Amino acid sequence: MAPFLSLSVIFLLLQFPFLSLSTNPEGNALHDLRSRLSDPNNVLQSWDPTLVNPCTWFHVTCNSNNHVIRLDLGNANVSGTLGPELGQLHHLQYLELYKNDLRGKIPKELGNLKTLINMDLYDNKFEGKIPKSFGKLKSLKFLRLNNNELSGSIPRELTHLPNLKIFDVSNNDLCGTIPVDGNFGSFPMESFENNRLSGPELKGLVPYDFGC
Numbered sequence: 001m002a003p004f005l006s007l008s009v010i011f012l013l014l015q016f017p018f019l020s021l022s023t024n025p026e027g028n029a030l031h032d033l034r035s036r037l038s039d040p041n042n043v044l045q046s047w048d049p050t051l052v053n054p055c056t057w058f059h060v061t062c063n064s065n066n067h068v069i070r071l072d073l074g075n076a077n078v079s080g081t082l083g084p085e086l087g088q089l090h091h092l093q094y095l096e097l098y099k100n101d102l103r104g105k106i107p108k109e110l111g112n113l114k115t116l117i118n119m120d121l122y123d124n125k126f127e128g129k130i131p132k133s134f135g136k137l138k139s140l141k142f143l144r145l146n147n148n149e150l151s152g153s154i155p156r157e158l159t160h161l162p163n164l165k166i167f168d169v170s171n172n173d174l175c176g177t178i179p180v181d182g183n184f185g186s187f188p189m190e191s192f193e194n195n196r197l198s199g200p201e202l203k204g205l206v207p208y209d210f211g212c
């Protein structure tokens, strides 16, 4: 019995550091994302959770302080859902998930990404509402949600984003009126086409969720 027991102990000791090394919160968040996704092209193969941080993983870019600033999984043939863990990427500037087969709701926790500049979720199968929490994305310049299955109205909170330059929600199932406040006055009508939107709102006259 003794040799068997000592082998078991060695096995446990070898396994324990393997499990305990993944203490990097951003690496954990990305690994949680990986566990949600089906990845037939193996683009996530380099995402090894035993490394100290995710900075050497393909499709992940870090700054000089080893914080994740880019996630580049556009056109990667991944499918599945997103979870709240993406809200842990507190230094993220570029979230590129366009042209995949992503489904389900857009997590409201993405609204915690205060440094986000560019969010590209277009050409997927996201459903449900555009999170109101996106009104907290004060650094956001580009928000492309077009070609999904999003419903509900355009959150009025988005009109308070000071840096938003490009906003595209075309080809969804959105309802209500098109806001005209803030930067929304300057977005072209093509950004809103192919929805159930009922045209630009008249200030104070038309309820903005009219017809929803």
Ligand SMILES: *[C@@H]1O[C@H](CO)[C@@H](O)[C@H](O)[C@H]1NC(C)=O
Residues within 6 Å of the ligand: 040, 041, 077
């Ligand atoms: C995407 O994945 C599917 C399997 O889910 C596969 O059949 C298809 O060839 C892949 N497409 C590309 C462009 O790699």
